[in-house]
Amino acid sequence: MTQKRSELVQGTLDLLILKVVALEPLHGYGIAQRIQAVSKDVLLVQQGSLYPALHRLERKGFLKPEWRESGNGPMAKVYSVTPEGRKQLKEEVEHWQRYAGAVALVLEA
Amino acid sequence: MTQKRSELVQGTLDLLILKVVALEPLHGYGIAQRIQAVSKDVLLVQQGSLYPALHRLERKGFLKPEWRESGNGPMAKVYSVTPEGRKQLKEEVEHWQRYAGAVALVLEA
DNA sequence: CATACTAGATAGGCTCTCTAGGTATGACGC
DNA sequence: GCGTCATACCTAGAGAGCCTATCTAGTATG
Numbered sequence: 001m002t003q004k005r006s007e008l009v010q011g012t013l014d015l016l017i018l019k020v021v022a023l024e025p026l027h028g029y030g031i032a033q034r035i036q037a038v039s040k041d042v043l044l045v046q047q048g049s050l051y052p053a054l055h056r057l058e059r060k061g062f063l064k065p066e067w068r069e070s071g072n073g074p075m076a077k078v079y080s081v082t083p084e085g086r087k088q089l090k091e092e093v094e095h096w097q098r099y100a101g102a103v104a105l106v107l108e109a
Numbered sequence: 110m111t112q113k114r115s116e117l118v119q120g121t122l123d124l125l126i127l128k129v130v131a132l133e134p135l136h137g138y139g140i141a142q143r144i145q146a147v148s149k150d151v152l153l154v155q156q157g158s159l160y161p162a163l164h165r166l167e168r169k170g171f172l173k174p175e176w177r178e179s180g181n182g183p184m185a186k187v188y189s190v191t192p193e194g195r196k197q198l199k200e201e202v203e204h205w206q207r208y209a210g211a212v213a214l215v216l217e218a
Numbered sequence: 219c220a221t222a223c224t225a226g227a228t229a230g231g232c233t234c235t236c237t238a239g240g241t242a243t244g245a246c247g248c
Numbered sequence: 249g250c251g252t253c254a255t256a257c258c259t260a261g262a263g264a265g266c267c268t269a270t271c272t273a274g275t276a277t278g
Contacts, residue, residue, distance in 0.1 A: 007120075007204075007266090007267095008265090008266065008267090009118055009119065009120050009121070009208060010118065010119035010120060010233090010234075010235090010264080010265050010266065011116075011118050011119060011264090011265075012118070012212060013265080013266080014265095015212075015216075016212070016215055019215055019216060019218070020215065020218070023218065027225075027226090028225070028226070028227095029224065029225050029226080030225095035215060038214055038215050038218045039211035039212075039214050039215055040211070040214065042207060042208065042210070042211035042214075043208075043211050043212070043215070046266075046267060046268080047225090047226085047227080048227095048228085048229095048266075048267055048268065048269080048270095049265080049266050049267065051226070051227055051228085052227095052228090052265080052266085053265085053266090055227090056265090070224075070225070070274095072223085072224065072225095072274095072275070072276085073223075073224040073225060073273085073274050073275050073276090074224065074225045074226065074272095074273060074274050074275085075225075075226085075274090076224090076225065076226090077225085077226070093216060095116075096212065096216070098151060099118060099151065099152075100209050100212075100213075101151075102148035102149070102151035102152050103121060103124075103125070103148075103152070103205065103209075104209075105147055105148050105149065105151075106125055106128055106129065106144060106147050106148055106152070107124075107128060107202060107205070109128070109129070109132060109147050116235090116236095117234090117235065117236090119233080119234050119235065119264090119265075119266090120233090120234075122234080122235080123234095136256075136257090137256075137257070137258095138255065138256050138257080139256095155235075155236060155237085156256095156257085156258085157235075157236055157237065157238080157239095157258095157259085157260095158234080158235050158236065160257075160258060160259080161234080161235085161258095161259085162234085162235090164258095165233095165234090179243095179255070179256070181243090181244070181245080181254080181255060181256095182242085182243050182244050182245085182254070182255040182256060183241095183242060183243045183244080183255065183256045183257065184242095184243085184256075184257085185255090185256065185257090186256085186257070
């Protein structure tokens, strides 16, 4: 899983993380892989972006961590989404769709 | 034209500016109004975001300014898109569509 | 024993946006 | 004549978020 340049648009990383973790609890490394896989290699999450984002979301109470055996190597910090996190996810999805729709309006003008 | 909170997603302002100016040369103040109007009040460009962005785009050679009478008040600095700017716009549009498509994939998962 | 993959993390820098101010012109009401 | 508003330009400083680079450490493979 080679890490290349990704150029994530600022503000969307939290949304992406909350979404994939809401579907299934995952550890950080797995979150990055999942986002990359589902987006067909378009979205590449750097570790230096990922871990600060996870700590941010944890600090805000949107994610809850739990240490577990990963089975293949070091211990894994598995995150699940809290109820507040699901609420936040809902809001961020709506904001994104509203925003992307507005940008589309301008591009179609 | 009341200015409210906008929460522009970082990295998209240059794209929006290039797009509206490519359709028709405009001065800064008019660019903000045009973006707001076309996006149906979803995208609100603050002046403190707008003018630095214009200077950035001018410095990079994507926009070319020209002072003109505005007709209603102070002089207007009317921008047009250079050939390099059009090339840049094309790339940014493609990047945005690729990006938005990838985010949509994750949100639909 | 070196390499690669997994899994976590931090430091420093950089870019971009926002808040909050400032300057100046012309039109309108009083 | 004066205040107010809309127009039109601009900057400084702060904060947020992403990236590059680097580090640690366990496990597996050749």
